[in-house]
Amino acid sequence: MKGGVSVSKDIIATIKENVIQGRKTQEDVGIDDSLAGTAGVVELTQQALGKNISPQVIITDGLTAGMQVVGERFSTKEYFIPDMLASAEAVGAAMDIMKPALESANVETKGKFAIATVKGDIHDIGKNIVAILLKGSGYEVHDLGIDVPTEKVVEFVREEKPGYLGLSALLTTTMTEMGVVIKALEENKLRSSVKVLIGGAAVSEEFAQEIGADAYCVDAFDAVRVLEGY
Amino acid sequence: MPEDIISLIQESVIQGRITKDDEGMDEGMIGQPGVTELVERAPASGLSIQNIITKGLSGGMNIVGQKFEAGEYFIPDMLASAEAVSAAMKILQPRFAASNIKTKGTIIVATVKDDLHDIGKNIVSILLRGAGYTVKDLGNNIDTQVIVDAVREEKPQFLGLSALLTSTMARMADVIQMLEENGLRDQVKIIVGGAPVSEEFAKSIGADGYGADGFQAIAVVEDLASGTES
Amino acid sequence: MPREGILVDRPYERLTREQVELIHQVSMQILTDPGLISFNREAVDILHSHGAAVESIAGDHQSWQVKIPEQLVLKALDTAPRIVKLGARNPDNTLIMHGDEPRVYFITGSETNIWLDVDFPIYVSKADPTREIRVPEFKPRRGTVDDLCQSAHVCEHLEMADGYIRTVNIQDRDITEDNKDVNKFFASLNNNTKHFMSGLTSLKQLDNVVRMAELVAGGKKALEDNPIISFITCLVKSPLQFVDDTTATFIEVCRRGLPVAVSSSPQAGTTAPIKEAGIIAQINAEVLAGITLGQLVKPGTPVLYGSVPVRARMDTLGDSYGSVETSQYNIDCVQMARFYGIPNYSTSGVCDTKIPGQQSSIERLFSDIVVAMSGPQYLHCAFGLLDCNSVFCLLQAVLDDAHFKMIKFFLRQPRIDQPEMEAVLKQIRAVVTTPQKLYIGYIRPLLRSGEISGIYPFEGSGETDDVFELAYERMKELLARPVEHIDRETTSRIFEEIPGILPRLNIYERGS
Numbered sequence: 013m014k015g016g017v018s019v020s021k022d023i024i025a026t027i028k029e030n031v032i033q034g035r036k037t038q039e040d041v042g043i044d045d046s047l048a049g050t051a052g053v054v055e056l057t058q059q060a061l062g063k064n065i066s067p068q069v070i071i072t073d074g075l076t077a078g079m080q081v082v083g084e085r086f087s088t089k090e091y092f093i094p095d096m097l098a099s100a101e102a103v104g105a106a107m108d109i110m111k112p113a114l115e116s117a118n119v120e121t122k123g124k125f126a127i128a129t130v131k132g133d134i135h136d137i138g139k140n141i142v143a144i145l146l147k148g149s150g151y152e153v154h155d156l157g158i159d160v161p162t163e164k165v166v167e168f169v170r171e172e173k174p175g176y177l178g179l180s181a182l183l184t185t186t187m188t189e190m191g192v193v194i195k196a197l198e199e200n201k202l203r204s205s206v207k208v209l210i211g212g213a214a215v216s217e218e219f220a221q222e223i224g225a226d227a228y229c230v231d232a233f234d235a236v237r238v239l240e241g242y
Numbered sequence: 243m244p245e246d247i248i249s250l251i252q253e254s255v256i257q258g259r260i261t262k263d264d265e266g267m268d269e270g271m272i273g274q275p276g277v278t279e280l281v282e283r284a285p286a287s288g289l290s291i292q293n294i295i296t297k298g299l300s301g302g303m304n305i306v307g308q309k310f311e312a313g314e315y316f317i318p319d320m321l322a323s324a325e326a327v328s329a330a331m332k333i334l335q336p337r338f339a340a341s342n343i344k345t346k347g348t349i350i351v352a353t354v355k356d357d358l359h360d361i362g363k364n365i366v367s368i369l370l371r372g373a374g375y376t377v378k379d380l381g382n383n384i385d386t387q388v389i390v391d392a393v394r395e396e397k398p399q400f401l402g403l404s405a406l407l408t409s410t411m412a413r414m415a416d417v418i419q420m421l422e423e424n425g426l427r428d429q430v431k432i433i434v435g436g437a438p439v440s441e442e443f444a445k446s447i448g449a450d451g452y453g454a455d456g457f458q459a460i461a462v463v464e465d466l467a468s469g470t471e472s
Numbered sequence: 473m474p475r476e477g478i479l480v481d482r483p484y485e486r487l488t489r490e491q492v493e494l495i496h497q498v499s500m501q502i503l504t505d506p507g508l509i510s511f512n513r514e515a516v517d518i519l520h521s522h523g524a525a526v527e528s529i530a531g532d533h534q535s536w537q538v539k540i541p542e543q544l545v546l547k548a549l550d551t552a553p554r555i556v557k558l559g560a561r562n563p564d565n566t567l568i569m570h571g572d573e574p575r576v577y578f579i580t581g582s583e584t585n586i587w588l589d590v591d592f593p594i595y596v597s598k599a600d601p602t603r604e605i606r607v608p609e610f611k612p613r614r615g616t617v618d619d620l621c622q623s624a625h626v627c628e629h630l631e632m633a634d635g636y637i638r639t640v641n642i643q644d645r646d647i648t649e650d651n652k653d654v655n656k657f658f659a660s661l662n663n664n665t666k667h668f669m670s671g672l673t674s675l676k677q678l679d680n681v682v683r684m685a686e687l688v689a690g691g692k693k694a695l696e697d698n699p700i701i702s703f704i705t706c707l708v709k710s711p712l713q714f715v716d717d718t719t720a721t722f723i724e725v726c727r728r729g730l731p732v733a734v735s736s737s738p739q740a741g742t743t744a745p746i747k748e749a750g751i752i753a754q755i756n757a758e759v760l761a762g763i764t765l766g767q768l769v770k771p772g773t774p775v776l777y778g779s780v781p782v783r784a785r786m787d788t789l790g791d792s793y794g795s796v797e798t799s800q801y802n803i804d805c806v807q808m809a810r811f812y813g814i815p816n817y818s819t820s821g822v823c824d825t826k827i828p829g830q831q832s833s834i835e836r837l838f839s840d841i842v843v844a845m846s847g848p849q850y851l852h853c854a855f856g857l858l859d860c861n862s863v864f865c866l867l868q869a870v871l872d873d874a875h876f877k878m879i880k881f882f883l884r885q886p887r888i889d890q891p892e893m894e895a896v897l898k899q900i901r902a903v904v905t906t907p908q909k910l911y912i913g914y915i916r917p918l919l920r921s922g923e924i925s926g927i928y929p930f931e932g933s934g935e936t937d938d939v940f941e942l943a944y945e946r947m948k949e950l951l952a953r954p955v956e957h958i959d960r961e962t963t964s965r966i967f968e969e970i971p972g973i974l975p976r977l978n979i980y981e982r983g984s
């Protein structure tokens with residue numbers, strides 16, 4: 013049993029290290045090649061679950077602790093966005109693996125986040141970054157895609173009841189579509205069931221207020237911050 | 243008819259045309275008489291030397307000065323005009339004595355010993371000639387003794403010294419000292435110039451004036467000249 | 473008499489002939505495997521009917537995998553014109569672009585959301601309260617139709633601007649998706665007599681803007697002979713996708729035979745490989761796919777090989793126009809276009825920084841010089857753009873004009889030939905015999921011939937940097953200088969026939 017504790021500590025520490033390195037699987041090189049060829053976050057998470065380590069511990073001491081370091085390195089400009097995203101993707105993959113375990117253990121996830129680029133708009137780089145980062149931060153992300161009709165967004169909110177809805181628009185001509193979505197949610201009496209976050213180069217704080225969104229986010233980190241605040 | 247010649251002289255100064263072969267500023271001038279041909283012809287048509295100089299040559303130079311200030315003319319234009327004036331003066335020189343005209347005075351210029359820089363000094367010479375002075379240019383890298391001898395023999399009203407190196411600036415003081423030792427200092431006004439030289443430096447070595455550029459050189463000499471008269 | 477541009481006699485090239493051919497081969501391989509995903513049905517039908525293999529893809533949005541065989545591309549390259557004429561309201565502003573001739577035209581661009589105002593508040597020194605300085609301050613705000621008019625007006629007078637792309641996105645309250653195109657076209661055409669290129673917001677407005685151009689040009693035939701407008705469509709979304717709406721627009725523009733830039737803007741690192749070899753092979757495939765579609769719609773329709781490759785910024789994953797690689801990618805594309813003999817539309821001069829200043833000057837001048845040296849026919853984006861293409865500043869455009877003048881001067885061909893050599897030999901022999909040994913006299917004949925480059929036009933005096941203030945003065949001067957508007961009669965016809973143009977844009981009816 014004594015050995016068990018240290019083994020679990022080792023695995024968790026290795027998970028954390030791999031998150032920092034942004035290594036999802038064994039195949040990934042990571043930021044330097046010091047871990048090349050060894051198990052990545054996915055394999056390690058499977059091993060940990062196999063050793064009956066609780067998902068809670070994996071999340072807090074492994075994944076989140078790793079992401080914390082990544083965040084610090086990003087703010088000191090040691091890390092760049094691609095590094096950040098690699099780490100977030102590794103965390104996201106681990107979360108997927110743990111989903112059944114989390115459900116059976118009745119652990120509450122941080123919540124469901126639906127995201128879409130609005131009708132008429134096909135820009136998705138920014139939206140994808142937001143999705144990856146939120147997933148890496150522990151949210152259950154549903155990406156509805158680009159050029160998504162309002163009805164589809166409303167239907168998703170009705171059926172899947174996400175706590176949060178993110179809308180992206182990059183064109184001044186499509187940003188008005190966000191207001192349309194919010195109106196439609198109101199008409200369908202769904203508005204209060206979901207917090208609406210908006211983002212994209214065309215929109216602004218004022219615009220968010222104007223259309224009655226709950227928040228405007230300049231970038232993906234801002235989205236993480238705003239959600240933590242709820 | 244004489245008036246015509248005056249305006250032609252003016253025009254050729256403005257155009258900077260010395261002989262009929264010069265291009266000048268505007269097109270189609272080649273072949274028409276330049277300032278030397280005009281000045282040679284002028285006395286025959288009854289024009290006084292005084293008028294040729296003041297109305298023709300200086301009148302032309304005044305306009306050139308205005309054009310320069312207005313940004314229409316550049317230094318090369320100015321120099322071409324000055325050279326035209328000085329070529330005309332050369333022709334008129336032998337007649338000065340006969341017509342009892344006082345020239346504006348004689349200036350000896352030189353770049354001091356060990357200094358080979360002469361672009362600035364040459365420009366100053368050309369402009370002073372253009373302003374009606376008789377300029378005797380000793381050249382560059384000139385021995386202090388040679389300069390002092392020239393002052394003794396030529397008895398110029400002015401002596402202009404140029405130095406471009408901080409290491410040769412001091413030679414200017416040497417010249418002044420040797421002139422004093424030879425009892426010649428009082429008979430000549432000394433002006434100095436060159437990039438490292440300044441107003442303060444000029445004062446400190448006991449020079450009479452300092453010119454930051456060719457135009458200031460003229461202004462300083464004119465000031466000193468009127469000071470002499472009063 | 474068309475505008476001259478500047479012929480780059482020996483263009484700078486990065487790639488060897490073998491490398492160019494290798495890129496071509498790989499692009500062809502890309503077009504057959506994986507091929508392209510088209511979200512536009514009509515494009516699929518057209519390509520399919522000419523032999524492209526097509527397969528439907530399951531998903532929310534209808535899409536098809538399209539594999540374009542090399543022969544189809546080669547045939548399109550055969551029918552695509554080698555010479556593209558971009559007309560202008562003032563025929564003296566016509567641009568003639570030969571695909572194999574590296575003659576560069578400098579053109580403005582592109583549609584930014586933010587307009588940057590400049591002001592010069594006065595600051596007093598704490599140490600010495602008698603000392604005051606004026607410091608430029610920049611204030612961003614959303615662009616309006618008025619701004620677009622101003623920009624078109626000033627760019628009309630910028631000597632180096634050979635053509636005009638609308639520089640600012642009009643976001644007035646009374647501008648909607650339905651009236652945006654007619655207003656941006658009218659505002660631009662009415663204040664600028666150079667060639668006008670624009671994207672289209674709504675396909676429904678295509679006929680209206682074409683009709684407007686016909687009225688201005690003097691009829692349908694006149695517009696054909698003198699295409700005063702052209703279009704740019706981003707029909708490609710990297711990697712390798714035909715977007716539904718922009719592809720529809722592209723097809724319709726091709727049908728009408730008006731010139732169009734087939735543009736792709738992959739971002740190395742996100743939507744294209746980060747490596748030079750990868751992004752160039754991909755963008756080349758994307759642009760060739762667009763050109764092929766266009767030529768199938770209407771063989772011989774004038775197209776520009778539109779390349780706007782950029783590298784991603786590592787801290788935001790936005791476009792980094794200021795990065796050195798962005799210039800390299802653009803230069804490679806210029807070379808690819810020349811290899812195919814199709815006139816090229818390339819990008820330079822956009823900076824990453826948000827305001828004019830040191831960083832802006834260095835980033836833009838760097839790319840402006842090197843990309844211009846490679847000889848693109850249509851060099852876009854170059855005037856006034858800041859903040860990775862999100863901000864337009866008129867003051868910066870005025871500065872850029874001065875810098876393009878330097879670049880254009882620099883690119884002139886040297887004159888070294890027998891008669892020239894004989895003349896200088898004569899000069900040298902003459903001058904060394906004079907006491908002063910100065911060549912100054914020989915400057916004069918050249919002084920006003922344009923053969924000697926000017927002093928920097930915004931040079932200040934003393935120890936203060938007056939560049940912005942002097943450029944601002946210049947900007948105001950240019951704004952005060954009148955432009956030749958569309959005449960009264962044509963204007964009223966335009967307002968009668970074309971719905972949606974804001975009444976305040978009618979200069980003849982103002983105030984009444």
Ligand code: B12
Binds near residue numbers: 210232708743
């Ligand atoms: C890349 C790009 C494209 C690519 C898109 C590729 C892709 N896969 O998305 C392509 C080439 C396909 C493209 C096409 C077009 N584009 Co475009 N494009 C851009 C560009 C250069 C960068 C956008 C980008 O990806 N930025 C990087 C990402 C990381 O930043 P971001 O999107 O802003 O996202 C961040 C934040 O905003 C925030 N965020 C974003 N969304 C959300 C959502 C939520 C919920 C939250 C919380 C946060 C959030 O977080 C993100 C990460 O930090 C912008 C210029 C710009 N400065 O934005 C123009 C721009 C948006 N495009 C423009 C135009 C005009 C077009 C076209 C219409 C061009 C045409 N004439 O064909 C077409 C549009 C077709 C259509 N129907 O949508 C204009 C829009 C002007 C306007 N009218 O509003 C812009 C501003 C460029 C310009 N100056 O002209 N474009």
Ligand code: B12
Binds near residue numbers: 408
């Ligand atoms: C051109 C030049 C040369 C040319 C000279 C060609 C020639 N025919 O004159 C060459 C290449 C030969 C040269 C050589 C050297 N040079 Co040199 N040279 C210069 C340079 C770049 C420009 C001078 C010039 O012609 N200016 C243009 C003219 C129009 O301006 P100007 O001379 O100042 O003249 C104007 C006014 O000053 C005034 N003026 C001038 N003289 C007079 C006189 C009077 C009476 C009045 C009223 C007004 C007046 O009116 C003129 C017209 O507007 C200067 C840099 C500088 N910023 O000045 C260095 C500079 C003067 N040289 C310098 C040096 C070090 C040298 C060398 C020692 C280099 C070497 N290691 O070999 C040698 C010196 C050789 C020697 N023994 O003299 C240094 C001097 C530093 C110092 N210690 O003082 C300078 C400052 C460059 C530098 N920053 O390093 N040089």
